[in-house]
Amino acid sequence: MYQFSDFPWPSSVVEEFPDHCQILEYMEEYARQFDLVRHIMFRSKVVSVWYERDADEDEETEGWDFWGGSREAFGWKGKWEVQVETSSDGHTSMETYVVDFVILCIGRFSGNPNFPEFPPGKGPETFHGKVIHSEDYATMGHERAKEFVRGKSVVVVGFRKSALYIAMECSNINASRSRSAPACSTVQASFYNRVEEGSIVLKKALKFEFRRDGISIDGKLTEVKADVVIMATGFKGDQKLSDIFESQSFRNCILRPPSAVVSLYRECIHPQIPQFAVIGFSKNLSNLYTFEMHCRWLVELLAGKFRLTPICEMEKDMEEWENYLESSGKGYRKFCQGALHIWNNDQMCKDMGWNQRRKTEFFLEWFEPYGPSDYASP
Numbered sequence: 001m002y003q004f005s006d007f008p009w010p011s012s013v014v015e016e017f018p019d020h021c022q023i024l025e026y027m028e029e030y031a032r033q034f035d036l037v038r039h040i041m042f043r044s045k046v047v048s049v050w051y052e053r054d055a056d057e058d059e060e061t062e063g064w065d066f067w068g069g070s071r072e073a074f075g076w077k078g079k080w081e082v083q084v085e086t087s088s089d090g091h092t093s094m095e096t097y098v099v100d101f102v103i104l105c106i107g108r109f110s111g112n113p114n115f116p117e118f119p120p121g122k123g124p125e126t127f128h129g130k131v132i133h134s135e136d137y138a139t140m141g142h143e144r145a146k147e148f149v150r151g152k153s154v155v156v157v158g159f160r161k162s163a164l165y166i167a168m169e170c171s172n173i174n175a176s177r178s179r180s181a182p183a184c185s186t187v188q189a190s191f192y193n194r195v196e197e198g199s200i201v202l203k204k205a206l207k208f209e210f211r212r213d214g215i216s217i218d219g220k221l222t223e224v225k226a227d228v229v230i231m232a233t234g235f236k237g238d239q240k241l242s243d244i245f246e247s248q249s250f251r252n253c254i255l256r257p258p259s260a261v262v263s264l265y266r267e268c269i270h271p272q273i274p275q276f277a278v279i280g281f282s283k284n285l286s287n288l289y290t291f292e293m294h295c296r297w298l299v300e301l302l303a304g305k306f307r308l309t310p311i312c313e314m315e316k317d318m319e320e321w322e323n324y325l326e327s328s329g330k331g332y333r334k335f336c337q338g339a340l341h342i343w344n345n346d347q348m349c350k351d352m353g354w355n356q357r358r359k360t361e362f363f364l365e366w367f368e369p370y371g372p373s374d375y376a377s378p
């Protein structure tokens with residue numbers, strides 16, 4: 001599933017779960033194959049984006065009937081000013097680029113770490129060991145991270161991908177005890193072997209607090225000694241996306257109330273934000289495959305191959321989708337969307353004028369699961 005539609009994994013990779021080095025190699029090879037690197041500005045950070053319109057035009061986009069005023073990618077003929085901070089040789093410089101269209105692909109699971117708040121005297125300031133976020137651990141690199149946890153008793157807070165990977169790594173490095181608390185995710189079978197051996201100890205906790213020598217779980221009932229606490233408590237990715245707009249009205253509309261999560265039409269564009277798209281903010285089971293489909297849809301839109309429905313219909317569509325997800329049960333939301341990505345792909349195929357039945361034969365359509373290669377360009 002984790003594969004570009006037009007770039008199969010090399011036959012040398014036989015593992016069901018390739019490791020991070022193999023994934024990096026696959027990505028780098030893809031970039032080389034399609035000559036992408038020369039288009040990338042490294043060491044550069046987009047600090048803000050600002051939509052500039054003709055001064056005579058109305059400030060608000062809320063009264064519009066069509067996206068960008070005309071249902072097309074470049075309809076309104078406004079411009080975006082993109083402020084970019086670049087660092088080189090210890091110096092930083094700021095530059096502004098004026099562009100016709102902005103596509104943000106800044107990642108939902110990086111930057112803006114989510115750090116829980118604690119009452120005074122019960123947070124990390126009380127603890128005599130080290131507290132870091134999972135992102136700090138990841139950016140340390142393998143060797144430094146290894147030294148950081150070697151010989152230490154490590155508590156990993158969280159029970160999703162980052163937490164499970166880090167707990168597993170600490171257990172590999174130390175064969176000492178790592179502890180991990182709430183939720184669910186997909187893990188290698190060997191994770192449970194480590195749990196059985198006792199080198200990973202799982203503790204379920206509704207809440208926890210820091211102590212001088214570790215943490216206490218569920219109001220002092222259980223005290224766990226630790227040298228290092230790694231907070232695998234996720235990211236505020238939606239907030240990061242909203243903060244990049246200089247305009248407060250765009251900030252407000254991209255975080256749709258009441259849930260205040262990013263909500264997009266076809267998971268790519270916002271009806272009230274013209275000449276602008278986001279890739280990488282949907283929730284699904286296999287990001288690469290789903291995001292690639294979003295990119296195809298966007299490319300066709302930019303090329304003027306189809307036009308969008310009026311804003312009121314786009315909003316109705318988004319609302320129906322949101323309500324459907326909500327009605328699927330609390331906490332189930334993202335898994336639900338993950339399983340339904342084929343439905344979303346069908347909608348995109350229809351928009352683009354592609355046949356949404358992607359298989360070449362009747363029996364394959366009925367009995368073979370859909371995968372990335374089914375969505376290669378027709």
Ligand SMILES: Cc1cc2nc3c(=O)[nH]c(=O)nc-3n(C[C@H](O)[C@H](O)[C@H](O)COP(=O)(O)OP(=O)(O)OC[C@H]3O[C@@H](n4cnc5c(N)ncnc54)[C@H](O)[C@@H]3O)c2cc1C
Pocket residue numbers: 002044045046047105106107108109110111161162165279280281285286287288
């Ligand atoms: C521990 C972990 C395990 C995961 N496992 C899987 C998995 O098994 N399968 C799966 O499909 N997905 C997995 N994911 C999700 C993973 O994040 C995505 O698959 C993929 O990395 C998303 O790609 P992206 O390009 O959208 O975002 P990212 O990979 O996060 O890339 C975003 C890029 O934008 C850059 N950036 C951010 N802000 C700015 C800015 N303001 N200016 C300039 N550049 C900026 C970042 O530096 C980064 O290079 C996992 C995530 C984590 C954290």
